[in-house]
Amino acid sequence: MKKIAIIAGAGPAGLTAAFELLRHTDVVPEVQEASATIGGISQTVCHNGNRMDLGGHRFFSKSQSIIDWWCKMMPIQGASSKDDILLKLQDKKLNPIGPDPEKEDQVILLRHRVSRIFFLHRFFDYPIMISLQMLIDLGFSNILRAGWGYLLSKIHPLPEISLENFYINRFGRPLYEMFFEAYTEKVWGIHPSRLSADWGSQRVKGLSVTAVMKDMLSKAFGKKTDNRQIETSLIEQFYYPKYGPGQFWETVADKVKQNGGSISLNSTVTKIHIESGRVRSVTLTHDDGSTEEHPCDFFFSSMPIKELVNAIDGITVPNNILKIASELPYRDFITVGLCVKKLKINNQTRIKTFKDRIPDTWIYIQERNVKIGRLQIFNNWSPYLVHDYENTLWIGLEYFCTEGDTLWQMDKEEFIDMAVQELETLDILDPNDVIDACIQKVRKAYPAYYGAYQQLDEVKDFLNSIENLFCIGRNGQHRYNNMDHSMLTAIHAVECIRNGNLTDKSIVWNVNA
Numbered sequence: 001m002k003k004i005a006i007i008a009g010a011g012p013a014g015l016t017a018a019f020e021l022l023r024h025t026d027v028v029p030e031v032q033e034a035s036a037t038i039g040g041i042s043q044t045v046c047h048n049g050n051r052m053d054l055g056g057h058r059f060f061s062k063s064q065s066i067i068d069w070w071c072k073m074m075p076i077q078g079a080s081s082k083d084d085i086l087l088k089l090q091d092k093k094l095n096p097i098g099p100d101p102e103k104e105d106q107v108i109l110l111r112h113r114v115s116r117i118f119f120l121h122r123f124f125d126y127p128i129m130i131s132l133q134m135l136i137d138l139g140f141s142n143i144l145r146a147g148w149g150y151l152l153s154k155i156h157p158l159p160e161i162s163l164e165n166f167y168i169n170r171f172g173r174p175l176y177e178m179f180f181e182a183y184t185e186k187v188w189g190i191h192p193s194r195l196s197a198d199w200g201s202q203r204v205k206g207l208s209v210t211a212v213m214k215d216m217l218s219k220a221f222g223k224k225t226d227n228r229q230i231e232t233s234l235i236e237q238f239y240y241p242k243y244g245p246g247q248f249w250e251t252v253a254d255k256v257k258q259n260g261g262s263i264s265l266n267s268t269v270t271k272i273h274i275e276s277g278r279v280r281s282v283t284l285t286h287d288d289g290s291t292e293e294h295p296c297d298f299f300f301s302s303m304p305i306k307e308l309v310n311a312i313d314g315i316t317v318p319n320n321i322l323k324i325a326s327e328l329p330y331r332d333f334i335t336v337g338l339c340v341k342k343l344k345i346n347n348q349t350r351i352k353t354f355k356d357r358i359p360d361t362w363i364y365i366q367e368r369n370v371k372i373g374r375l376q377i378f379n380n381w382s383p384y385l386v387h388d389y390e391n392t393l394w395i396g397l398e399y400f401c402t403e404g405d406t407l408w409q410m411d412k413e414e415f416i417d418m419a420v421q422e423l424e425t426l427d428i429l430d431p432n433d434v435i436d437a438c439i440q441k442v443r444k445a446y447p448a449y450y451g452a453y454q455q456l457d458e459v460k461d462f463l464n465s466i467e468n469l470f471c472i473g474r475n476g477q478h479r480y481n482n483m484d485h486s487m488l489t490a491i492h493a494v495e496c497i498r499n500g501n502l503t504d505k506s507i508v509w510n511v512n513a
Helices: 012-024 064-073 082-091 132-138 140-155 163-171 173-179 181-188 198-203 209-220 245-258 305-311 319-326 412-425 451-464 473-477 483-498
Strands: 003-008 027-032 044-047 050-053 108-112 115-119 122-125 237-241 262-264 267-275 278-286 291-295 298-301 330-340 362-365 374-377 393-401 434-447 469-471
Touching (some): 003 012, 003 278, 012 027, 012 245, 012 483, 027 267, 044 245, 044 330, 050 245, 050 393, 064 245, 064 483, 122 132, 140 173, 181 393, 305 319, 305 451, 393 412, 469 483, 473 483
Parallel strands (some): 027 262, 115 362, 298 469
Antiparallel strands (some): 115 122, 278 291, 330 434, 374 393
């Protein structure tokens, strides 16, 4: 009799786990997805012919195994090896000049990443780059303050008990206040002084003034550096599916089903039945309210830890574990998609663009008088995301909120009007140039690093005591992982099953730790 693995969630972690089980074991995966779509936050949302990437997903990894995995899943036509694939991508590289009929065979694009900060109604490179233009835009007094602040941070570093101190130690207080404080507070809803330094250690651990200067000098002298040796925030090139990340995960889902796995949508794991320290079965609740119980030999959870713990049945969950799990904080996410004739800002970079449009993939909005956190230009992620690339720009306005707050409860049309008005306030957009609009909400998009997060290890130890339960992915581990990290947690969980190791799950939890 074949063994069964129930996998909660059809995001990157869940689908990777399903494919790896089929590839390396005799375990049959049954993926149960609570929503009506696959891909999680890595899905691609379609609206009137335009495609929207929620958050922007660079296909970049310092793990060669992940890069190989991506290229194997969506091979480049005519390429037979890793080197051939890279050459094909470079040869058929799409600059932001629109779709090319001669390159329709290309599935994965090689993209050039341009990110900037919008501050004082001016553009600054992100990550911060020291340049003559930056010195002019900031002004002499701000430059002087930044220099002294950085020197002081090196002479008297602060104890890294918060994300605020983490940033100050690497950039000095003035640069932190100019370029990090307001945006970070928009993202998390609380001041960086109340956030754990763990977030910085995981997301920007190698980013500092020193790292930026080393990168600048390397480029100035024409020195080529392997992307895997560069701080992730400084990476300038990445892979990207021509129709967005959802195209990739739809391909993975198809391969899972073709190879004997199953994927059920609108199917929520509501009870996890434990016997003798193992998950024996789960109860599924469907969108019509019906329920059914499925036996399993293994259970992979990419569902939020607070929902996982609340669903456990058959054993007594200690009160402290219930309390910590129920209080784990999250941030939710809203994207407003706008199809516009043009923007009021033009390209002032050295990068050649179609119709002199700005070349940015995304722009970090550091201004304190608006709620928008980041602006995406989907045309520059892939021209194939845009229905009418030549005549329109398709942009995404990103807002961070908490489910139930004012932003989350705002009426759809009211929210879109507010978003348009904010871009008008920033002198980025004329409202008369808006052609079409949509809005997309994502619950629990970002596990947050404050409050009950400080006691997460207690919950982790409890969950690890359940022998055949594996917590994978961003929400499954309550860790702000990138897509490749989420995939690695799934790959390592399957390795544990292959090796017969169901007790020591440290390899799964140590990804991006």
